[in-house]
Amino acid sequence: MLTYTVHRLVLMLPVALVVSTIVFLLLYLTPGDPVGVMLGPDATEQQKSELRVRLGLDQPAHVQLLRWYGRLVQGDLGTSIFLHKKVTLAFLERLEPTLMLTLLALTCGVLIGLPAGILAAKMHGSWFDMVAMLTAITGVSMPTFWIGLNLIFIFAVTLGWLPVAGYQPLSRGVWEHLRYMLMPAFTIGLAQSALLARMTRSMMLDVLSQDYIRTARAKGQAELWILSRHALRNAIIPLITTIGLSFALLLGGAVISEQIFNIPGVGRLLIQGVSRRDYPLVQGVLLIIAAVYMCVNLLVDLTYALLDPRIRHSD
């Protein structure tokens, strides 16, 4: 297992190099002078050249790139132009809402998606299967933000049960926190559960048609036991990959959900950075998001290897 972990970590290095280079190159994609775009049309020539020196843009490109790598190795992601603070600090301040949002959404997605998929596979061809799969494909097709807008319209505007938007930190009490987080988390969770339900169903159908399931049934084992002990155990491994891959969906969903529900999280920080053309902020947040995503993928691969020895020993 250790060899496998080290092997995977080494494989991550070139990807990390590519990721940081892509983020660096973003500034070069900007047509014209990025400093002029950042400061707006009213900026004086002196302000522009000051910012240029501060960002190191007066240096030749290869020097800039090397300096960029050097700073990243030291863990310095730069300073936001508008917030006047370190990007890492700005990120940490906004972490709690996004973390809670993704965790709640994941719980929501798994709690709805897994049982729905298992039941649909168990009752393959029944009305439940059909309704569940129709709902799932509609759920996959519905844009996250439209689900959110509908939820606001139903539960906040019409029924008045939940607040329209906003955020209360956990320190204000769990219940108050949940009241604000319920709709945003459900918005992302619903889309994810649709995806999970579809995957779970096809995995379970695959496993349920295997010979050993028939043997278990012939032995007269209880159906619940067969489902949980024989079928789900084998279907769960590819499902973990799906959950890991859908983490991208969760993060992307969080950006959109935070925008709809006015939640001061990382996604909103990114969007604010984009609209103010705060390039150091955008670059820093992008790097952190990519790093988190890569770590999640690594964890998924390691879990996979832990559960299935064949993967560990294949290379």
Next chain:
Amino acid sequence: MIRQQRRRAEAMQTSEAGLLPRRTWYQRLTRLLVRNKGISIGGTLLVVVMGMALLAPWLSRLDPMALNPRGRLAPPGQVHLFGTDNLGRDVFSRTVWGARLSLQIGVLVATLTALSGTCVGLIAGYFRRLDTPLMRVMDGMMAFPGIVLAIALMSALGPSTFNVITALTMVYTPHLARVLRSLALSLREMQFVEAAHAQGMSHQRVLVRHILPGCLSPLIVQGTFLFAEAVLGEASLSFLGAGTPPYIPSWGNMLGESRAYLREAPWTMLFPGLSLTVTVLALNLVGDGIRDVLDPRLRQG
């Protein structure tokens, strides 16, 4: 020609004998397509949306961009079928014109991504030396959640319809490249490829004549899903204010603006969202259907 004639003759014989009628490949294909529920339902919905997009100038008599501050947030009625938005623009004509934009962007992004993804994937899968460098770059691009990378690209490129297409193509290319690379990797080891090499065929010819045709059916399926994905991607970007410029009638823009007026004018949210969902649903149904039809293992009876 002769084979066709023979086949026709056979078909006539068997039908005269009262056995199962033989069909031409075309008839078989249509039968498979119509029999598949997903394709027939999704296809019908798609035709409706395409009709909306093509006939936009005739369906809507009102200018989708004309402002009318006095008639703002008017509920659906005889003049304004779907009501008006916060600036008094007709929601019906904006929805209809939005279909045009969504489908245009969807088709373009799917086609461009198919082209670039196929190129990268086939080259990486076929030429061993280029595999690692190409795929590491693709891995790097896939290390970002799709929508986040798209937002970042849009922030660098600036808001315009052209840039939306560029950004979305760049975001989806690695995913398709990965699929085609693994296909090319397995096709390369096939005997017919070896035979082609033995005959002295050039790499380019082998790629185009022998490897590419083997990738076509997954490419069609992936292309349909890419279409759906691109329509959603454009809407999400526009919703976040990082997509098409706000004055352009796009479903994402309309939904973004509707957020502040949910209480006064829910119709500004309902109609573009419904059109968006129906379009993406139709494409997903067709994609699922085509995948089932093209995969003989899933085909029944």
